[in-house]
Amino acid sequence: MITSLTIENYALIERLSVSFSDGFSVITGETGAGKSILLGALGLVLGNRADLSSLKNKAEKCVIEAHFDLSKQDLQSFFEQMDWDFDTHTILRREILPSGKSRAFVNDTPVNVSDLQELGEQLIDIHSQNETQELYSDAFQFQILDAVAKNEELLSNYQLLLKKYRTAQTDCDQLKQDLGNRLKEQDYNAFLLEELTAAQLQVDEQENLETQLEKLSNVEQIQLQLGKVLQLTQSDQYGLIIQLKEAKSALQKIASFSIEYENLLERITSLLIEMDDVEKELESMVDHVQADPEMLEQISQKLQLIYALQKKHQVSSIAELLAIQETLSSQALSLTSLESQIANLEAWMVSAEKELNDFADSLHQNRIKAIPIVAAKIESIISDLGMPNAKFTIEVSPQEHFLTNGKDKITFLFAANKGTEFGLLKKVASGGEMSRIMLAVKALMAEHMQLPTLILDEIDTGVSGEIAHKMGEIMKNMSQNRQLFAITHLPQIAGKGKRHFKVYKTMEGDTTATQLKKLNTEERIIEIAQMLSGNTITEAAIGQAQALLN
Known part of the structure; x- marks a missing residue:
């Protein structure tokens, strides 16, 4: 308070x-x-x-x-x-x-x-005064009836589940829209994925293939130049190895005279060892450099395929192509996941619909039982308030769809006089009648709800x-x-x-x-007397005020 x-x-x-x-x-x-x-x-x-x-x-x-x-x-x-x-x-x-x-x-x-x-x-x-119109709203009418029907917990459970159900509906609709968009692209994406998968791409493959292509495309030139280097190395008269051996022999004769000569001998010896290795590697290269038209064609075709795929996907490396392949593969998997999510949501919604219908049916039954209690209480109060022949009732009709307060449509009906037909409360009740009905409603709700501080203006x-x-x-x-x-x-x-x-x-x-x-008490007497008789306060008004206070 x-x-x-x-x-x-x-x-x-x-x-x-x-x-x-x-x-x-x-x-x-x-x-x-x-x-x-x-x-x-x-x-x-x-x-x-x-x-x-x-x-x-x-x-x-x-x-x-x-x-x-x-x-x-x-x-x-x-x-x-x-x-x-x-x-x-x-x-x-x-x-x-x-x-x-x-x-x-x-x-x-x-x-x-x-x-x-x-x-x-x-x-x-x-x-x-202007909030008597509140009595015309469905939300307020349900609040009155549900208070008497003791539907608070049931309604709370229904509304909580309905919120989850509507969220699931929204999520499911979005997933279906996403699935539809994905399905439109599915055939083309599947073709792209199949094309990339069939290419059997490897991360460093392009550089290796381009190197092999260069070699196979220039076999004659390579053989010629390697042979020339080998000849310079192996010549019996002027070959590099023969020359280095003679240099080594000369330095061996003077190496003991000075550390400088000994160092030169070691360096010449190292060069000779290195040249022996070079000679063997040259011989191996010459043996292995051979024309292979069939291999050249295979490498050329594979590179052309790689270049074509890079151009199609607007990338410049195999690594980027493999990333696209991974994305397409994930999309194919996510398509299956989307279908699974939709199926799971729809299954949950079927279960939730059954539970919501059970809640709504219980709410409806409780309301039907509460209607005569509400009507009798309101009629009793407004009868005391000068409307002895007024009749009040509530219609609750089931609907097809889930609504905020269940599956019911609510209508407050009122007849002010004996023999008159029931009509919609908001159409047939006068302003004075509405004030009395609202007071009756507030009194009824006070019996069945923990109302906060109430101010009646x-x-x-x-x-x-x-x-x-x-x-x-x-x-x-x-x-x-x-x-x-x-x-x-x-x-x-x-x-x-x-x-x-x-x-x-x-x-x-x-x-x-x-x-x-x-x-205080005296001031109250004066105030009420003034309300009774106006600014000129009479003894009679004071007596009447005292009577009202007593």
């Missing part, structure tokens, strides 16, 4: 601070005194949209702070979900800066306004006298287990409150300010 509210620099309020307690509180005041301003400020701290025009003094910021006692509400899991620090004494604060920027805080933690609004909906239910519009008295009794009963505020113009309702607050305006020079005051 809300325990205090502080407002600074908002509309006609310079500064206002008020404390609240549990039970039934009434708020009265003349038309235009500022009751709507009070609700507007409260709406801001609960997450409503901020407006720079709300600032009383445009040069200073507006601050609205509300304190709540959450000891009787199970909101710890919500705070954990939002990653906020939970405290049974929770403070909501909203600031509007002169720049127009807005800031929101929960227990001094900065929060998004949307998150603040989500929390606010669980703390206070404000029913304004002139829900008594269009009634008076004994009906107003009975409306006040209903509100008083509703407040037994919750905090309830009624903003009213009716003395009969004002007299039922456990506490009484008055909204009024003050004038100081050219400045008008809205104030809120908690009335």
Whole structure:
């Protein structure tokens, strides 16, 4: 419940601070005194949209702070979900800066306004005059019926599964679209993969083949030049080896005379050993360099294939071709994987559909059982409120498709007078009738739901006298287990409150300010008497006011 509210620099309020307690509180005041301003400020701290025009003094910021006692509400899991620090004494604060920027805080933690609004909906239910239209919405109608039907857990399970089911539907549709696109490319990609696989490419193959091609294409030139080098090496008279042997023999004769000559001998000896190796390698090369037209043709064809594949795939190496081959192979595998994923999702969806249908059927059956309970309760309350012949019922008709609240379509039907046909509530109920029906609905929901703090803003519009008295009794009963505020113009309702607050305006020079005051017993008598007789308060009005308070 809300325990205090502080407002600074908002509309006609310079500064206002008020404390609240549990039970039934009434708020009265003349038309235009500022009751709507009070609700507007409260709406801001609960997450409503901020407006720079709300600032009383445009040069200073507006601050609205509300304190709540959450000891009787199970909101710890919500705070954990939002990653906020939970405290049974929770403070909501909203600031509007002169720049127009807005800031929101929960227990001094900065929060998004949307998150603040989500929390606010669980703390206070404000029913304004224009919100009687809420009774026409399917969501609210289901909320009423499901509260009596005790469908909360069942509906939560259904909605959770429906969310997963719709996600699976979206995923499955996307996978099918991907599969369709892949299938269009499948034949061509399969051809490309087969072509690359048949080529049996190796990473270093191109360089080796190009080297072999050069050799086989120039066999005669290679043989000629290798033979010439071999002849220079092996000539009996002027061959390099013969010359080196003679040099070695000459140096051997003088090597013992000096270390310099000995070093030269070692170097000549090394050259001679190297030349022997060169001679043997030349002989081997000459033996192996032979023309092979068939091999030349094979190598040439393989290289042409490699060049053609590189051109087709716009790459310049075999490594890149192999990467493309790997990608095409993976795509072929992923195609099978896609089909498997689709099959698995469709199988899960078939199972989920059965479970959703079971949930929806249980919801429907529970609602059918609850309809006469809801109708009887509403008829009983509105009968006490001056509509003894009014009839109310609910139609719940099964639909083919899964909807947010099951597979039902809901319709509230109403007949105001005896002998009249049922019609759609929103078409046949007048404004005054709707106010009474809404109060009956709120009373019904209070019995079956843990409603947050409830604020009824002139829900008594269009009634008076004994009906107003009975409306006040209903509100008083509703407040037994919750905090309830009624903003009213009716003395009969004002007299039922456990506490009484008055909204009024003050004038100081050219400045008008809205104030809120908690009335003591004497002040309450005067206020209610004034509501009864106007500005001229009579003894009779005072006596009547005292009677209402007693």
